[in-house]
Amino acid sequence: MTWQNAVETLEGAASACIQCGACIPRCEVLESAEGAGCARSVGEIARLFADAAAAPTEEAARAAVAALAEGRPALVFAVRRCCMDALCTAPCPTAVDARPVFAALRALLHDAGVTTMDGFTMTQVDREWHIFSAYRAVHGIWYNDLPSLDTAREQGCDTLFFPGCTLASYAPALTREVLRWLQDQGMAAALCAECCGSPLRSGGLADRADAHRARLVARAVEAGIRRVVLVCPGCRDEWEAVPGAEALELVALPRLLAEGGARPRPEKIAAAFGRAAGEGAEEAPAASPAGPLPFPSDGAAGEGRGAPVLALMDSCHDRDGRFGGPLRRLFADCPMVELAHHGAEAACCGAAGAVSLVDGPLCERRALRMLRDEPRAAGADLVVANCPTCAYTFASTARALKGAPASGGGDGLPASCQYLELLFEASFDWPATFAQLEAMWTGEYGPWLIQELL
Ligand code: SF4
Numbered sequence: 222m223t224w225q226n227a228v229e230t231l232e233g234a235a236s237a238c239i240q241c242g243a244c245i246p247r248c249e250v251l252e253s254a255e256g257a258g259c260a261r262s263v264g265e266i267a268r269l270f271a272d273a274a275a276a277p278t279e280e281a282a283r284a285a286v287a288a289l290a291e292g293r294p295a296l297v298f299a300v301r302r303c304c305m306d307a308l309c310t311a312p313c314p315t316a317v318d319a320r321p322v323f324a325a326l327r328a329l330l331h332d333a334g335v336t337t338m339d340g341f342t343m344t345q346v347d348r349e350w351h352i353f354s355a356y357r358a359v360h361g362i363w364y365n366d367l368p369s370l371d372t373a374r375e376q377g378c379d380t381l382f383f384p385g386c387t388l389a390s391y392a393p394a395l396t397r398e399v400l401r402w403l404q405d406q407g408m409a410a411a412l413c414a415e416c417c418g419s420p421l422r423s424g425g426l427a428d429r430a431d432a433h434r435a436r437l438v439a440r441a442v443e444a445g446i447r448r449v450v451l452v453c454p455g456c457r458d459e460w461e462a463v464p465g466a467e468a469l470e471l472v473a474l475p476r477l478l479a480e481g482g483a484r485p486r487p488e489k490i491a492a493a494f495g496r497a498a499g500e501g502a503e504e505a506p507a508a509s510p511a512g513p514l515p516f517p518s519d520g521a522a523g524e525g526r527g528a529p530v531l532a533l534m535d536s537c538h539d540r541d542g543r544f545g546g547p548l549r550r551l552f553a554d555c556p557m558v559e560l561a562h563h564g565a566e567a568a569c570c571g572a573a574g575a576v577s578l579v580d581g582p583l584c585e586r587r588a589l590r591m592l593r594d595e596p597r598a599a600g601a602d603l604v605v606a607n608c609p610t611c612a613y614t615f616a617s618t619a620r621a622l623k624g625a626p627a628s629g630g631g632d633g634l635p636a637s638c639q640y641l642e643l644l645f646e647a648s649f650d651w652p653a654t655f656a657q658l659e660a661m662w663t664g665e666y667g668p669w670l671i672q673e674l675l
């Protein structure tokens with residue numbers, strides 16, 4: 222996203238906004254910006270910056286944006302606290318979309334020198350070494366033996382499995398198992414363990430994010446790929462936005478799983494539920510993966526009965542339900558409830574936008590809304606995340622709260638997992654992942670990591 226593109230994005234939103242105010246009460250970021258005497262709505266914020274950035278030269282425009290930011294720091298804080306989940310504009314009568322607006326605002330603030338790379342150096346995913354590639358290298362996670370984007374043409378692959386960074390890095394066995402399943406379905410599938418580029422956008426590096434995803438699409442087309450299978454709707458959004466991506470069929474993995482007859486594994490549901498309850502996974506009842514669910518579907522939440530009640534945590538990138546719809550079909554035989562925020566009203570898990578760098582408590586509130594408050598209100602025992610990064614966030618939140626009963630207590634949280642863990646044999650191992658993430662900085666590779674990533 223160039224400076225000009227960012228300005229055009231803001232201009233478009235500002236012109237479309239009719240100042241109905243509907244977005245404001247839907248988010249504390251907008252409400253608090255209003256309270257601080259700043260702009261009130263997404264359209265108004267866009268207008269303020271679009272006007273500042275419309276100076277005759279880019280140099281003057283950068284200076285004007287910097288001056289606006291200096292004069293209204295609460296506005297900058299609002300932009301940084303925004304997770305870009307676009308919940309605020311979901312009902313916008315003129316279809317203003319907060320996601321590109323706030324991405325453009327971050328890009329302008331970065332280009333004007335208002336924000337820096339502090340906190341974003343490790344997620345420069347367009348470089349060889351970033352937190353995900355370094356984690357895989359340090360811990361010996363390789364996929365060199367599998368067909369890849371680079372070898373797809375020579376190996377006759379027309380399908381690309383794109384697990385996304387979190388799954389490919391922290392659950393290699395599960396990643397491999399899903400690829401095998403696709404191949405068993407008759408697809409000539411290769412694996413791409415690269416990032417979709419979205420973390421760059423959080424740091425205001427929208428131009429690099431755009432270039433990164435454009436390179437991915439170009440390489441896929443060049444390699445003869447016709448279909449890209451995506452685990453997570455966030456990655457789908459990045460692929461879909463690239464001009465030329467129409468040449469590729471972008472497929473939600475849940476749709477293939479539903480059509481291919483995948484079934485939830487009762488023993489995995491019990492194991493995921495047992496993890497939160499402090500039970501060992503080995504105590505879970507054994508059952509055939511393809512067999513009927515052995516749990517009584519009484520739908521009652523609570524203790525002392527067999528069937529955990531599931532709640533799907535929709536990704537905020539999946540308001541159209543292209544992932545959530547087939548996921549509901551996949552789990553149709555399980556006792557299920559809906560969270561208050563689901564489908565078109567899906568909300569952030571707390572991870573998006575790297576908001577934790579400026580407002581950790583806000584991130585925790587967002588995570589606990591989806592992991593604790595809404596599941597409890599709905600009577601859910603097990604929160605099943607669509608996006609692997611949401612699953613990471615929930616595991617991290619639960620870990621942080623363990624032993625801190627004053628703030629809610631990790632032990633009292635409903636269990637959580639990612640949907641693939643209930644359909645396949647392998648799982649995430651979050652305690653091991655967190656331990657490895659910490660250990661890599663003090664081990665033999667520590668100095669190299671510090672040099673490459675910080
Ligand atoms: S909901 Fe849309 S039209 Fe209404 S104030 Fe917000 S951005 Fe403007």
Ligand code: SF4
Pocket residue numbers: 247248249250251302303304305306307308309310319320323
């Ligand atoms: S995009 Fe999300 S965090 Fe940002 S203002 Fe809208 S609702 Fe709030």
